[in-house]
Amino acid sequence: MLPGNAIEVNNVCKTYGTHKSISLKDRVVYHAHKDTNKRREILHDISFDVKKGEALAIVGKNGSGKSTMLKLLTGIIRPNKGTIETDGRISCLIELGAGFHPDMSGRENIYINASIFGLNKKEIDERIQDILDFSEIGEHIDERVRDYSSGMYMRLAFSIAINVNADILIIDEILSVGDIAFQKKCLDKIKELKEKGITIVLVTQSPEQAKLICDNALWIDNACMRLIGDSETICNAYNEYMLGNKLP
Numbered sequence: 001m002l003p004g005n006a007i008e009v010n011n012v013c014k015t016y017g018t019h020k021s022i023s024l025k026d027r028v029v030y031h032a033h034k035d036t037n038k039r040r041e042i043l044h045d046i047s048f049d050v051k052k053g054e055a056l057a058i059v060g061k062n063g064s065g066k067s068t069m070l071k072l073l074t075g076i077i078r079p080n081k082g083t084i085e086t087d088g089r090i091s092c093l094i095e096l097g098a099g100f101h102p103d104m105s106g107r108e109n110i111y112i113n114a115s116i117f118g119l120n121k122k123e124i125d126e127r128i129q130d131i132l133d134f135s136e137i138g139e140h141i142d143e144r145v146r147d148y149s150s151g152m153y154m155r156l157a158f159s160i161a162i163n164v165n166a167d168i169l170i171i172d173e174i175l176s177v178g179d180i181a182f183q184k185k186c187l188d189k190i191k192e193l194k195e196k197g198i199t200i201v202l203v204t205q206s207p208e209q210a211k212l213i214c215d216n217a218l219w220i221d222n223a224c225m226r227l228i229g230d231s232e233t234i235c236n237a238y239n240e241y242m243l244g245n246k247l248p
Contacts, residue, residue, distance in 0.1 A: 001085050006168055006199040007050040007073065012082035014043040014068055042068045044223045046082070052167075055190075055200040057210030057231055059238050060220040066203045069220065070094055070172050073201060088167025088199070091117055093158055102146035106137055106156055109145055113157075117164040127163045134189070135159035136182070155182060162189055168199045187213065207235035 001008050017039030043065045050056045058066045071077045072084055074092045099116060100109045110131055114124045132141060135155040145153065161169065171190070190213055194200055204210050210217055210231050217234035219226040221241075227234050 006052040008085045012046045012079045053197040055214040057214035057217040091166030092170040093161040094172045106141040172203045
């Protein structure tokens with residue numbers, strides 16, 4: 001990796017698909033001749049760098065490949081082609097409550113999830129009060145998480161993700177969940193982490209949110225990179241496109 005980079009993505013492609021074999025009966029009775037292999041390209045030839053301490057927004061309409069890009073960055077899935085390199089501990093908030101065990105309490109899930117992020121018990125003990133304070137779960141922390149509302153899930157998941165001393169924080173649309181007051185609290189915390197030098201990658205449907213938090217933005221459209229550059233320019237262009245104006 002180049003010095004100063006936290007993330008390097010080079011010529012990444014990702015496809016999904018299914019393979020269906022034709023049975024002997026189908027060949028004889030229905031005259032089917034060959035197997036089918038339908039594949040759909042989710043991302044095509046994506047390349048970008050994120051510098052340490054930079055905040056990058058990824059914008060694009062639903063189904064454009066944004067969330068797939070984040071899953072590639074975290075190693076949840078692998079590219080079919082290309083390479084991804086990261087430098088530092090990654091904390092991610094991709095799916096609401098992903099990794100929570102529904103029959104365990106909020107407190108127990110803190111220990112499980114924080115350990116997944118690489119913390120040992122002593123480190124979790126040192127951070128658990130900060131997690132509890134930020135989540136505002138209060139007396140519900142020792143209840144089963146299956147009884148939590150979606151807002152409580154989000155509060156706890158976000159609180160864990162921001163308290164594991166990560167070098168890179170990856171967030172997917174999670175700030176759209178919860179009440180307005182907590183959304184603002186989350187945004188303020190992300191800005192605070194950015195000021196401390198944490199690298200941030202944020203998928204958002206809100207160009208205004210992207211401009212508020214992020215230095216740069218990547219616009220993905222139909223699996224391809226449409227534009228990349230400063231967040232103001234890219235988000236304004238994306239807004240124009242979504243309003244039906246000419247695609248740059």
